[in-house]
């Protein structure tokens with residue numbers, strides 16, 4: 366009984382819709398020559414593009430295009446791969462795909478699931494798991510920086526770093542195991558001081574890789590920012606100013622925005638998913654009430670909440686009461702995720718604004734002072750003064766947003782990474798740290814140390830897929846597009 370991972374598969378590999386060229390692709394562990402003869406009318410030279418008619422079952426030309434055969438194992442998937450490069454119309458590609466499915470009944474070709482070609486490339490050792498993920502991330506990249514970083518990960522940047530750390534771990538494991546296995550030997554394979562030094566160096570290297578992976582993950586995931594506050598404080602104006610386009614309706618009428626409006630922009634290549642929301646207030650208007658409920662949902666899901674205030678109304682009793690009300694309801698949100706933003710600075714003199722409206726950003730800029738590990742930034746005293754109308758203060762806001770999620774420019778080429786990779790590195794680090802603690806005992810608890818190093822090795826191996834459960838693979842590849 367063959368597993369479904371050995372079925373011949375076919376799919377349209379190019380994006381749905383019309384395009385200059387479209388590709389139908391077949392991958393099969395079994396020989397494709399009968400299929401090739403049926404569809405292309407002749408055998409194909411390996412890896413050579415041939416212009417010819419693609420034949421229907423009746424022998425008519427469905428289209429004229431380029432046919433390419435990659436005999437196993439020298440193909441994207443490592444299996445036999447046939448590519449039909451046709452004209453990129455949805456109907457012609459569907460016809461061609463249907464033709465491939467039936468052209469050689471003995472093959473029993475089926476439609477490919479999302480990511481199945483790349484899954485096979487992984488299973489056949491053409492790519493490791495981190496590289497396969499980079500394929501998807503390259504396709505999904507929403508900024509140039511993200512695309513370039515995904516390209517580096519695909520080329521093996523993350524895998525290479527992980528591989529070096531794994532080699533160091535293996536070396537150390539061998540020394541520890543040897544010392545355990547031959548306790549009577551004259552020479553110690555591993556001196557305690559030596560072990561401590563090696564473990565400390567390993568931790569340093571893990572920390573460096575963790576930092577770069579975290580940056581890579583930010584580049585991939587982006588930052589979810591929500592604009593929140595009372596009606597009329599300028600949330601929609603700020604969205605438009607950040608996006609550089611008139612996306613949201615702006616009027617002097619409180620309650621203008623009723624529905625959430627989201628847009629992805631970028632700051633230094635970091636994708637920023639920014640949402641404008643309905644102004645927070647109690648209202649009898651049914652539609653607006655639903656909008657306000659959605660605002661609160663968005664606030665709960667945000668990485669960063671920009672809590673907007675209107676400098677021209679500060680000190681007014683009604684306004685202050687409403688703001689206090691919102692503030693108390695925001696107490697359920699981690700304070701570190703909230704940034705206070707004072708808008709309409711152009712229309713208010715700093716002196717009028719009073720003590721509550723600071724004149725400059727007094728946020729600590731240094732991450733090391735009381736920074737939280739999760740976000741890299743302290744925030745209780747954080748305030749930003751700006752004008753959505755004139756654009757004053759927007760640059761400071763942009764920098765503050767990057768700082769909020771712990772983004773800093775990485776000197777060498779950055780590679781894209783996923784939260785999954787960051788978590789695996791964290792677990793690796795924890796086990797190496799525990800190994801260090803065991804090694805520091807007097808005498809060193811070698812057996813416990815060996816066990817921690819084994820666990821560290823396993824955790825590290827999850828990144829490239831050396832030790833990865835089948836269901837995780839299913840999860841990862843199901844997120845690809847069909848035909849990839």
Ligand SMILES: Nc1nc2c(c(=O)[nH]1)N(C=O)[C@@H](CNc1ccc(C(=O)N[C@@H](CCC(=O)O)C(=O)O)cc1)CN2
Pocket residue numbers: 388435438439440441448491
């Ligand atoms: N037309 C077309 N373009 C494409 C792809 C494709 O499958 N078809 N790709 C994918 O979707 C990407 C390219 N990926 C590929 C990766 C490996 C091989 C390949 O033939 N590998 C062989 C030989 C390598 C060599 O000659 O150095 C091998 O690994 O043995 C082909 C494409 C992007 N562009």
Ligand SMILES: Nc1nc2c(ncn2[C@@H]2O[C@H](COP(=O)(O)OP(=O)(O)OP(=O)(O)O)[C@@H](O)[C@H]2O)c(=O)[nH]1
Pocket residue numbers: 595596597598599600601602603614615616617618619620621622623642643644645708709710711712751752753754755
């Ligand atoms: N002077 C000045 N006016 C501003 C500024 N930002 C917004 N406004 C004005 O304030 C009013 C409300 O702006 P919006 O952006 O619609 O406010 P909002 O917070 O989205 O309001 P709702 O959608 O009702 O919740 C408009 O008349 C804007 O022109 C600013 O920085 N300076």
Ligand SMILES: [Mg+2]
Pocket residue numbers: 600601602613614615621622641642644
């Ligand atoms: Mg609005």
